[in-house]
Amino acid sequence: MAKLINRVESRFFSIAENVALSRVMVAAVAAPLDLLLSQLDEIKVAVSEAVSNAIIHGYEGRADELVGLAIEHWEDRLTIRIKDNGVGIQNIAEAMEPNFSSCGDRMGLGFAFMNSFMDKLEVFSEIGKGTEVILTKMLQEETTESNKG
Amino acid sequence: MQYRFKKEGGILYVQTEGEIDMSMCDEWRDAIDNELGRSGLRNIVFDVTSVSFIDSSGLGVILGRYRKLLARGGKVAVKGANEQVYKILLLSGLAKIMEVSPACKQAVNRVGGIL
Numbered sequence: 332m333a334k335l336i337n338r339v340e341s342r343f344f345s346i347a348e349n350v351a352l353s354r355v356m357v358a359a360v361a362a363p364l365d366l367l368l369s370q371l372d373e374i375k376v377a378v379s380e381a382v383s384n385a386i387i388h389g390y391e392g393r394a395d396e397l398v399g400l401a402i403e404h405w406e407d408r409l410t411i412r413i414k415d416n417g418v419g420i421q422n423i424a425e426a427m428e429p430n431f432s433s434c435g436d437r438m439g440l441g442f443a444f445m446n447s448f449m450d451k452l453e454v455f456s457e458i459g460k461g462t463e464v465i466l467t468k469m470l471q472e473e474t475t476e477s478n479k480g
Numbered sequence: 481m482q483y484r485f486k487k488e489g490g491i492l493y494v495q496t497e498g499e500i501d502m503s504m505c506d507e508w509r510d511a512i513d514n515e516l517g518r519s520g521l522r523n524i525v526f527d528v529t530s531v532s533f534i535d536s537s538g539l540g541v542i543l544g545r546y547r548k549l550l551a552r553g554g555k556v557a558v559k560g561a562n563e564q565v566y567k568i569l570l571l572s573g574l575a576k577i578m579e580v581s582p583a584c585k586q587a588v589n590r591v592g593g594i595l
């Protein structure tokens with residue numbers, strides 16, 4: 332089993348300003364990983380989408396709830412967990428469909444971006460209990476090498 | 481995130497800087513709609529040359545303005561997209577329905593050419 336090298340955990344209020352904070356935190360933990368700049372940008376989009384969802388959908392815009400963010404740097408991967416104790420998702424498969432949104436003026440592309448930009452996307456949810464999204468980026472030898480060149 | 485407006489040749493230029501996410505989207509959208517209403521303009525060029533980050537909340541504002549102006553016979557273009565911005569404009573399908581360009585000139589020509 333791969334070794335856990337670093338783990339950073341935080342909880343923050345469900346306010347819009349903290350979406351940027353979550354991107355900064357992930358970028359900071361990922362900094363020693365030698366990812367390509369474009370990969371880091373993609374991870375930032377995925378995190379931004381998941382944290383926005385927790386605030387907008389999970390907590391329906393309430394500002395004084397807590398969003399959990401756990402960032403784990405394993406030998407072979409970066410894992411990011413975003414957790415809310417909000418309303419939960421009724422139908423996860425439907426929610427993950429590109430262009431599906433329960434909110435009229437949104438694009439329904441959050442999960443689609445998480446899916447395209449990460450190597451693995453897992454969603455756990457229970458109605459009335461909340462949602463946890465787990466994003467994983469595999470750290471490949473070649474990726475690290477090509478960045479050094 | 482910061483933005484300002486420029487009006488020239490029948491086009492509203494929305495010049496935006498920094499990171500576009502949900503935190504400023506409502507204000508950004510309302511300011512643009514206000515500017516459109518006041519000026520009566522039907523065309524927008526989103527100048528994202530100085531935008532370092534955008535997610536689906538930001539794209540939603542661009543798509544919303546596109547739909548609104550399409551109904552009035554107007555056009556929307558995005559110019560100056562960096563790699564990250566360009567990638568998600570492509571992935572979202574927005575680049576299929578509007579002119580999206582990493583180069584300043586092209587987007588302007590396209591919108592301008594239709595006027």
Ligand SMILES: Nc1ncnc2c1ncn2[C@@H]1O[C@H](COP(=O)(O)OP(=O)(O)O)[C@@H](O)[C@H]1O
Nearest residue numbers: 384385388389426432433437438439441442462
């Ligand atoms: N944390 C969450 N809590 C509750 N519902 C969620 C959560 N995340 C996503 N959803 C549901 O999944 C749908 C799709 O999410 P997404 O792909 O990000 O699109 P959008 O945010 O544009 O609606 C949302 O409209 C919402 O109904």
Ligand SMILES: [Mg+2]
Nearest residue numbers: 380384441442
């Ligand atoms: Mg979303």
